[in-house]
Amino acid sequence: MNIRLGRRSFLSAAAIGAAASLVGCSGGEAEETQEQARQLVIGATAAPAALDPSTNSGAAISQALLYNVYETLVKIDSSGDIVPLLATGWNESEDGLTYTFTLQPKATFASGAPLNAEAVKTSLERIVNDDSVIATLKSQLGSMESVAAQDDSTVVVKLSQRDNNWLYYAAQTAGIIYEPDRLDQLDTAPAGSGPFVFDSWSEGNPMVLRRNDSYWGTPTVFDSVTIKYFSDPNAENSAMSSGDLDVISNVQAPQSISQFQGTDQYTILNGTTMGEVVLGFNHQREAFSDVRVRQAINHAINRSDLLQTVTAGYGTLIGSMVAPTDPWYEDLSGTYDYNPDTARRLLADAGHPDGLTLALRVPNLPYATSAATFIASQLSQVGITVTTDTLEFPARWIDEVMTKSNYDMTIISHVEGRDIEKWANPDYYWHYDNAEFQRLITEARTGPADEQTERMKQAARLLADDAAADFLYSMANLVVLRSDISGVPENLTSESLDLTAASSTNI
Incomplete structure (x- = not known):
């Protein structure tokens, strides 16, 4: 595998090796030094805000720790x-x-x-x-x-x-x-049973996991995993190209994927995720109490073009809060076609013939900011003026949007499994309250097991028809690996970036 020493560490190792040769250091000791340097270095986007996944929201905690440190x-x-x-x-x-x-x-x-x-x-x-x-x-x-x-x-x-x-x-x-x-x-020293143990992390710094030498199961081949967080996708791609990363866990600038194609230096995975990217509406706002306004926004946005603009076409159009790997997935992306004329008529019927102004507050994540620019442009064409505000993620976005509900619209990828159920909770930050939807979710969860799939399909269709949000697309799991790395999942089917089977042909 690629031994991740870095320039400073490499010079130190070389100097140590030279000094050791002068005093007759054995080859075995040199090999041991190299063995200890087996690191897997991963690029990721959203950093955690804390470390205890039971008391802190934010998918980045479980992404790093679930199955790896915790079981x-x-x-x-x-x-x-x-x-x-x-x-x-x-x-x-x-x-x-x-x-x-x-x-x-x-x-x-x-x-x-x-x-x-x-x-x-x-x-x-x-x-x-x-x-x-x-x-x-x-x-x-x-x-x-x-x-x-x-x-x-x-x-x-x-x-x-x-x-x-x-x-x-x-x-x-x-x-x-x-x-x-x-x-x-737990918020400073995660304590689990997995093949890795927590080593270090602080705000603005990488997460470091090291091998659990007493692991009860099949051990990892790596001495450590370092997860580096990048707010700038171009910087992340550059780090991969320069050899500072072994893996980009989910490419945030898919338009740049071509720089890793056409060479045997890299392997590219194009799988699916549970991440539904949603243009969410705050149903406490008067404008969104009228279904015609919600429908107008759905008609005003060309989601196929948005997918090309934001992700270079990688991902899946969905139309409701269901990921392609869910048992009840149906393609509902055609529920509202792109039709600006219909959007204008619906707005006029809802009492907004001269349009309206809405605040779109998004996290400073590449897909969200890119989508916000596209959506603001499209909505302006039907008479909706969008004021866009970019918030630091996770802390400020969570505080302003999820906690205080201080927004009209927002864009975020919800990556938890089966999170369609969140729409049954009126206290959740969308504040969507639909008794029929709540009934279907309850029946799907508590009724006969063989009826669950059909009830969930009905709930998903209702959510789409009611234009509870504009369900933009499901994120692709676009992963770049150095060609010697294997065992990284193609599809994200859980909340975990599962590294327990990660390996290298050079080990």
Whole structure:
């Protein structure tokens, strides 16, 4: 593999090697120095704002830590299937109310502390009962009535009602098993059982993970992983071209992908993600209480052209809050065609013959700022004046948009799995309140399992027809790797950038 020493480290290694030769240093010691330098360096976009994924919103935390540092009873593999992880297997009762998990007998936390049924019980109960845990995770496991440690290796979870999504959410951030004695340290010292352990991170600096030498399962081949965060996609591409990166985890300037094509130096993956890019409306604003205004905006934006402009055509047009890898995905992108004349007529019918002015507040992420420019131009052609404001992400965007709801429209990629359910919560930052949609989501989750897919399709169609937002597209998982690197997933089927199988032909 490419040994990631960097210029300063390389000079130091060379100097050490020269000095060692003068005193008769053995070749074995030199080889050991090189072995310790096996690093995987990854470029990413959105940096975390904190480190505890249970108490802080922001996908970047789980992207770095889930499955790599933290593990769950079951995980979502690269095909989207739920498979064993800390549990060797599980049974579900016929009525769907009881799950029984058998734990891996060799599993321990990285510190050496036992990972037993009591540890699992502590973590799962904390998600539901601890007031500091974010509301989204509480709702994901909210149907859990009790957790029992039947013995050291058997966990029994009882639900208050059937929940067809419970196991899915238990495979992601909500289901992380934390070391019980270190729960008060999670925001500075993540404590899990994965093949990597947290080494360092601070705001403005890379995230560094190192190998867990006592890992209970198949160990990673890398001594460390460094995740470098780039707000400028061109700087990220330059870092890849100059050899400072091994992987770009998701290319933010797809128009530039050609610089990595046509050479055997790189491998390019073009997969799918769970990231639905949404032009969200604040339904507390008077303008958006009228469905005709929402429909007008949907008709006024040419989403096919937007995809070409923002992503060079990479990605999937969707039309509702469903990613292509979801079981109930349908292409609803044609619900509202591009028709500026219809948009103008709808605005006039809604009492805005002279147009209206809306504030579009977006995070300083490349896809969002590029889409904002395109959308502002398109809406101006139907009489909507857009004032655009770019907010630092994540802290300021989360504070102004998600927390204070101080916006008319915004653009963000929602990357959590099955996040269509968020539209059933009127308190969420969109403030969308539709009783029929809420009913369908409840029936899909708590009704017969074999009816879930059809109920979810109905909910997705309702969301599209009601123009609850303008669902722009689903992000592509466009990954660039140095040609010797393998084992990085093509599709993002979970909240994790799963590096547990990453390898190199040069190791």
